[in-house]
Amino acid sequence: MKNKTLAAWLAFVGGPLGLHRFYLRGLGDMLGWLLPIPTALGLYGIERARLNGLDDQWSWLLIPLIGFTIAGCALTAIIYGLMTPEKWNGRFNAGAAPDAPPGQTGWLTIGAIVVSLLIGTTVLMSSIAFSFQRYFEYQVEEGRKMSQ
Structure with missing residues (x-):
């Protein structure tokens, strides 16, 4: 049975390496194998x-x-953590009771949501700010070269 709390923490901590995908869908999950590529490029x-x-x-x-990979994995952790027990058990624990314990939300699940929200938002906004700053600085430099 797949535990929602463990999946949320794996998505946050090991998401850029695809660990949550392997936990939930097995080693045959193609997206799990592709997630380390943008991580390595970054x-x-x-x-x-x-x-x-x-x-x-x-x-x-x-x-x-x-x-963006870290922020996306943090968002995935938030989605996992906020999923209702019925939906979680229906999707990842087929055949289990809708209110089975692995799909329940506890304080550790709430912790994963809060940390993912804080860190994911910070990383996303930092990535956007960094890329736009560099882009506009490059444009200014090219404009100066053209005006000379």
Whole structure:
């Protein structure tokens, strides 16, 4: 039986690696295998920024990928945590009673929701701000080059 609290925490903590998808759908889940790709590209962007500075165009294109992946996984954790026990057990625990304990919401589930909301929102807004700032700085630099 798949536990809602564990799935919510796996989506938040290990979501960028697809751990929640493997827990709920098994190792044959294709999206679970694809989730580490934007995570790895974002980490590569961070490494490029560390080595080449923030003026590196590839870094400001790649870094938001990890932010959007983390934010998406945090949203998934929130959705899992807020799912009703009947819907959870119907979807992930077929054959179990609608009010079976693995689908119940407890304080640890609420904790996963709160932490996912706080961290996910922060990461999402930071990723958006970073990418737009870099984009507009690049546009200003190109405008200056054209005006000279």
